[in-house]
Amino acid sequence: MELLQDAWNGILDLTKLLVIPDWGALIALLPVFMGIVVIAFVARTILMYARIGPRRRRPGRIKPVTPDGIHMPGPTYAPIFAAIGTFLLFMGLVFNGWILVLGLIALLLTLLYWGREGLTDYDHVAHHPQLEPVVHAGPPPGVHLPGPSFRPILASLGVAVLFAGLVFGGWVLAVGVLFTITALLGWLNDARKEYKQVIRADTTGHLENEPAPTWPKAVVSVFAFLVIVAVALTAGWFPPRSAVGGTAGPAGSAAPSGPPADPGTIEVVAQGVKFTTATLTAPADKPLKVDFDNKDPASHDVDFLDAAGKKVYDMKEFTGPAKKTFDVPALAAGAYKFECSIHPALMNGQLTVGG
Ligand SMILES: [Cu+2]
Incomplete structure (x- = not known):
């Protein structure tokens, strides 16, 4: 009788685990369940691929045919070498010291190798008498292309000064911000003009091209001047600045x-x-x-x-x-x-x- 009771209690203990589970413990096991699901999915995928017939798994090799007049460069290890060189260079940037030198040399060598590959390829093509020069006739009808613009160059110059300003601070930063904003506003204005032309063309059926821009000599000169002044001010080359901190500056050397x-x-x-x-x-x-x-x-x-x-x-x-x-x-x-x-x-x- 005692034995029967024990057995019954044992069965009850087991069912208790299923009927009243410990939810906290189950939730803690959630990542494990997720892992099992992922492993099951991967296993199923591998099994599916393994069961695909040999014909589909390895289709006959198709020899690529390059269309007439098109030259494809052959296979080369240069990109892989360049990637290794870049990897070493970045390791060098992190760990400094001789790894940096090694990385620089490795990247330089791989890029030279790549350049040599390119030149070999070019020589191969250059002596090909059948290759005609490609002449672009312009965009197809119905396609409008924006004209050439100096704005991207001006904007990148501005951003360069801006970043220099983030490092050196002061007036360089101010000029960088001004330069970048001016360039971007000009760019926006160009886009606005372009958009208006296109809208007009919808009614007139005629799209007038914006005239090609002239070299932005005035803008570049003004900003070159401002950058020089800003650098001079920030570096304290101007007499007014040493006059402001004047007594402190020379006094530093005459401390005694x-x-x-x-x-x-x-x-x-x-x-x-x-x-x-x-x-x-x-x-x-x-x-x-x-x-x-x-x-x-x-x-x-x-x-x-x-x-x-x-x-x-x-x-x-x-x-x-x-x-x-x-x-x-x-x-x-x-x-x-x-x-x-x-x-x-x-x-x-x-x-x-x-x-
Ligand atoms: Cu510093």
């Missing part, structure tokens, strides 16, 4: 005349995306302060790197013109490098920590 600086304080000035000095000194084994005067309307910082290139001090960058003082933990005696992490190629120098 001011109050004697604490030996543990390092003074750094950034102006025109440059540090005003290439060498700094500091005492060893004592906490330091960095007085950083960022005179630029761009973001800069001052990081210290040891001889191995490891960052031993990482300042938080800030946008000028502004002056901030930072605490730096004590450094051991030795040669260090200081740089702006945003413009390391333009802003760097040697920091000597001596006993």
